Amino acid sequence: MDKRAFGRLLREARQRSLLTLEDLSGVSGVSVRAISDMERGRSLPRQATLGDLMDALDLDAEARRQLVQASVRRVRRVPQQLPPDPAVFRGRKEALRAAHGVTAQSAAVGGGHVVIAAVAGMAGVGKTTLAVHWAHEVAEHYPDGQLFVNLRGFEDSDRPLEPGVALGGFLTALGVPSSEIPSGTEERAALFKERTASRRLILVLDNARDSQQVRPLLPASVGCLTIVTSRNRLSGLVASEGASPIGLEVWTPAEAVAALAARIGQQRCWAEPEAAAELVALCGYLPLAVAVVGAQLSSTPGMPLRLGVRELRRARPRLDALTADDRRVDVRAVFSWSYRALTEETARFFRHLALHPGPAVSAEAAASLAGVELPAARRHLHELISASLLSRDAEGHYVLHDLVRAYGVELMEQEDDDRLAAETRLLDYLYDNARTANRFATQFTSELTDAPVAGVVQVAIDSREEGLDWFRQEESAAAAAVRLLADPRLLGHRINVTQEWMAYNAVAGRWTEEIWASRIGLDAALVLDDPVAVVRSGRHLARALCETGQYGLADEPVALILKHLHRIPLEQRARAERSVSWARAHQKRYTQALPHGRRALSIARTLDQRHEMGLALTQLGWVLAMLGDHRRTIALCEEALAVLGEVGDRRNQGVAWSNIGYAQQCLGDLDAAFAGHHQALQIFEAVDDPYSQAEALDYLAAAHLERGDTEQARASWRRSAELFSALRIARAAEMRTKAAALPLPHPETHPVVG
Template identity: 35%
Template sequence: MQGAEYRVLGPLEVFFNGAPVAVPTGKGRVLLATLLLRPNRFVSADELVERLWNGSPPSVDRAAKTLQMTVLRLRQALGPANCISTSANGYLAGVENLDLLRFRSLAHTEPHAALALWRGAVLGNVVSEALHREDVPGLVEEHLVVLERRIEHDLDAGRTTELVPELRALTTEHPLRERFWAHLMIALYRSDQQAAALGAYQQVSRLLADELGIDPGLLLRDLHQSILRSEPVLGTRRDAVVPRQLPADLARFTGRTDDLARLDALLPTGTVGQAVVISAIAGSAGVGKTALAVHWAHRVRDRFPDGQLAVNLRGYDREEPLTPHDALGQLLRGLGHSKHEIPVETEQRIGVYRSLLADRRVLVLLDNARTAEQVRPLLPAGDRSVVVITSRSDLRGLVALNDAKVLKLGVLPLDQAVQLLENVIGVDRTRAEPEATAELARLCACLPLALRIAASLLVGEPQLRVRELVNQLSTEDRLATLEVDDDRQAAVSAAFDLSYTALTPEQQRMFRVLGLAPRADFTPMSAGALLGVPSSQALKLLRALARAHLVEEQAPQRFSQHDLLRLHARERALTEESAEQRRACAVRLLDHYLHSIDNAGRLTNAHGADKPLTKRDPVVEAVGFSDKDTALAWCLAEHDLLVELCEFASTERHFEHAWKLPYAMLAYLSRHATTGEYLRIFTIALNAARQLQDRHGESVALHLLGLTNKNLHRYEEAERALLEALRIRHEIGFQRGVAVTEAELASTYLWQGRHDEAQLHYRESVEQWRQLGNDVGWSVSMNSLAWTLVRGGDFAEAVVVAKEALAVQERLEAPRHSTYDTLAQAYAGLGDLNEAARTYRDIFASGTLANAGVREKAEIMCHGADVLNRVGDRQAALEHAREGLALAERGGQALAERARRLVQEIEAG
């Protein structure tokens, strides 16, 4: 024997070139056994973790690290017999010489040889409750089925007398397995023991009644009658048709490893009393439900020797859905019944169908189901059959009443989508343009139907480059491009249409207005605003669309669509909604977000002025917030959408929203938007305000663009924008705005070292605040003026101005750390280092820095450390300098470098 050999039908054993290989005990042995029970297919890491820890794994990180270490040690132990491969999501045992594979290949034709491979208790040397609970029973069932087949062969060969002792032992060991009792009755009868055969029937009848409260099955009852009639020929095999109705498998089926594993896990284990297994594969049109079901059915068809039935229920089709009555007719014909043998009444058809399948192991594929009511009459009885259903609905009625297990199928991951394209188009073409191939997958939303149609277009035109098709899909009607001429089934849009037409009128309108939003991201409130209904009603409609797999509930009460569904919804809206209706939808949506942002702004910016709002339809709801943290969390979660809404409002010419949205977001954006986003949003706001000839909105946008350009050190652009904002604010009499813009213009001059101009504009800002009676604004501008005086060398006046500002701030109980810092720097400039040091000690001891931002706190720490070092308090100086450095490293590279130099200077003495 050369190469590696693996054995699981008994103790776990591995050989290489005939010599045994030591398999590690513990988790390594459980891991190898789990993989060998699923030969040549990837097993997810999650499933392996379940087996290794008997369903009670530790933390995710620890489990993942332990699994990786277990795999490494197992590979090392197996050496040249290593068979384990790794994928992104799990592991695979790639084996050829495995006793389980040989057993299954011999099971139907050579049962004696198959059974000879069993060496005792399956995996008796592997300690794992989960493995022996979840996996081993299925193997034991396979063994029993083959044993039944072997006994039937022996009965046919006339070996009856010697079978009786074995069968008595088997009926004792498996008392509820009716086929062994049938074999015993036949063996006794053929051994001229008619009375004993009848006695065996009485024995099993009492047993079944006592244990399960049921009568013997049809097979035993028929045998009993035949023995009573002393019929010359008895047998357990009937001349029944074995249907092989599965559609052809896809030669290039790709991915879905985890989904296939979930279906494998549903295979019956032969447990007594187990109900028929029902698995419903649900998902949107084109997601590959039928392909997955057919591929899996082909993979496991050998587990169903009594046949495979398949019927297309036409639940989502151009033809009328198949009725249960007609579907039963098809199924009965597949089981060998002629037209005249099939009952006329539906209930009678159900009875005959279930009787025929009661003692058989049959796989039933019910494709394209529409409702649970359509499917329920087609479910077989017994404990051996498996039903696989595909549907665009989630068939929750089957879950509730029939214990169905639902597998929800989504679009493919990007890597699997690219692999599918490679498999169909060919590796040479796709790998010559890898970026274009990935982009093609994204444009197809990783939807298998769209991917296969796109691939077929390339296969049909060998000279067409992938990039050229990508350009077509990007610039032309994408849904119209994704269809095959003369084949109505090979069209993405047509597939979506079938799902759409199955909706109620209200659900249809909900679906299509979702296509009018700038992105496929909805809450009940935003969807309700689009449709013009309360959020409670919108949630019901969204959930109905989710059950039809036309939206996905990606998080509680958060819904999305993939790009192709969104395009289809938009096409429907453009066709079925008037321009006036579409505009009203957009306005309501924008109102929802504008008023929600305003609610958030009132909490996140308590001292900010009221922002202008639009009048909103009473049906439009706004998000309310209980506190500042929840308001900020909502803004952060919605950030990308909020930015996109500003552009959407401008593009759709909703100019009032296009400038009011950014303004309402100001408090949030000033802390959490990138500079690029800030410039883009307020450029939109400026253009929108000018379109409306709204001078106030224009001045707001100009002011904020000036501020942003100043922060970018683009001083000419900043000065130009701020001067224009100042001019407009004077013109329209917006005095508060004048005060704010004067201060920002002064700051722009200060940053350039133009101290005289900065002082001039800060003094003007102070005067405007004084006239308004706004002490908060006045004290802030006074502090800025004092700091400008410090920078300009006028320390004496700086002390006076800073003290005036502090007096007002103390009265207002406003934050004072910045003004104290200014005062201390003014003292230091005057040469009064002791007073400066005292001021900084007061700042550090009072806790006033708790209200400071990270960067501001770091600068004050460093200012104070420098002064304390200069007065000889080196220990305190070093402590504050190091704390300032730690903060500065979070506040920017330049600030951190200054702080680092200060620490080094103090350390050097």
């Protein structure tokens, strides 16, 4: 957000508080000149100055959030997401005339209204090509960049991209930190409109399902051009949003021949004009089909065009998704021709690649699907790109057009390939590499011991950043695989993926994603009647619900844990009991949490599970602290420190120190309390655990307040809120409320900030 936006928010807040510039200066200690410069959009405040102003204005939590967000100094990012302008673009004079008419209409009225164009037509007709070419032609008039997204409205999975997911990508491209991107679609849409309000951007919303999918993605700025492509005519968007419809039909015969000549050479078409004309006619003048034919012919320069005509005539049956009144249209034959030109190994690879359920596929995932080594997979991918059966997106991932994907799946069924084995390898790739990535990225110790099946690519991960990069790369693939690979024989493998991805979802603050993933895993575990998986999935779901403030909903997974507890091995029960104690404590049902905490400790002591014993001691100590037994808390946590030190668990030593600090504070020993809290914070910072840092800062703030240091308490609660917000933890609001409830400092105690 720019300085003017911050100034507007500050001025409105001051006016709502009925304060003059002089009044606000007197209360906050900030000079009149400094405040005036801020309100006029000339400067932004330092953090301490902003805090003084917000305290003086007595703002609520939402108003504070808006001011803090507006005060961040950001480098204005100019996204460049458009795919390359197709070098072989030909024809479309009428469509381009209509497109430029839309742009000219906007310019004629001085840019006074939102400009939306809805490009509609059948699959493969070239909607995306036209939209991208048009966007490139007018890009110079939109200096703030271009955004592009494939909304996957018409794909075999029938799972269009959620508007919230698309908005998340747009906000990231516009430079919004992930910690500031809200989880809800409506909130993301509002933030997107806010961030684009003063920009001149081009948005290309490709392959939309319907108007409802598109509406949340529309900017409010009159300086933006939005181009939507869809097989749907989007009449609702035209009627309600004033979108200008641009209908796209197949090429004219002349346009189709010109496009073919651009791909295979003008001389070949001149040498066999009748064959060239019949080739494009047999393609139904469909741009996608002509492109595939052109790619194949260009790779066989000595092949007469009449032979291509003969193959297209004889090929049957036709691709169902592109059946038209003209019986000469046979897109499946075109795909078949290109497919048969592949080497045997690449043809097999293509069939397996088509099984990938996500919008884009990495080379490693593709290799795992096909069960081949990564170098071989890269060679096959290159061959498929050369044959125009595959493309790459801006991030280097590989993308199959929906019709090509459908064709590949049909081929796999015809060839009787082992689909189950391929999908098993994909799921095991997502599970096993997540297990490796977790060791570096999340410090999560896996409970799963299943070895991946043969043929799964092992990604080299040697650092936290590499682990996080891998998770980010495969986010969409994991989500799609868990949702869409529906063979009942895959249930166990899907459970493994959901459980191994839990730690990353927690670290990244992806709690919404974790809730639905845990539910999928829990449902699968119940179908399999696997008590161990039920308990693990139930633990993960209960935590995700509690972290998002949905405490009541956590009762269901907790009940399932308790129902199946007697069926799991004894050595796993301590952890299960401890997780129930944790959930009940977060629900503030401490008397119910207590017996589960005691049973967890008893089991761990009996089985001499040293690590679990240390964790159970810490958990039980916390519950007892909440119940007022502070001396017992100190004794248990001091024992936990020794046990956790034996097993090398520094993070949970920090938790024990935090509990000790809290208990000492309750007993009135503030010196010991501060010592415990500071020891805990040092450990959490060393192990890079922002969640525990936020909890420790909450305790530390209370200690500062008891000692009378209001400003230190306020600073600690604010920092705690920031950390919780970055992780999308619901308790952030509680921390902000605590900070806001503190009395304002006396203005004379603060120097004037110029």
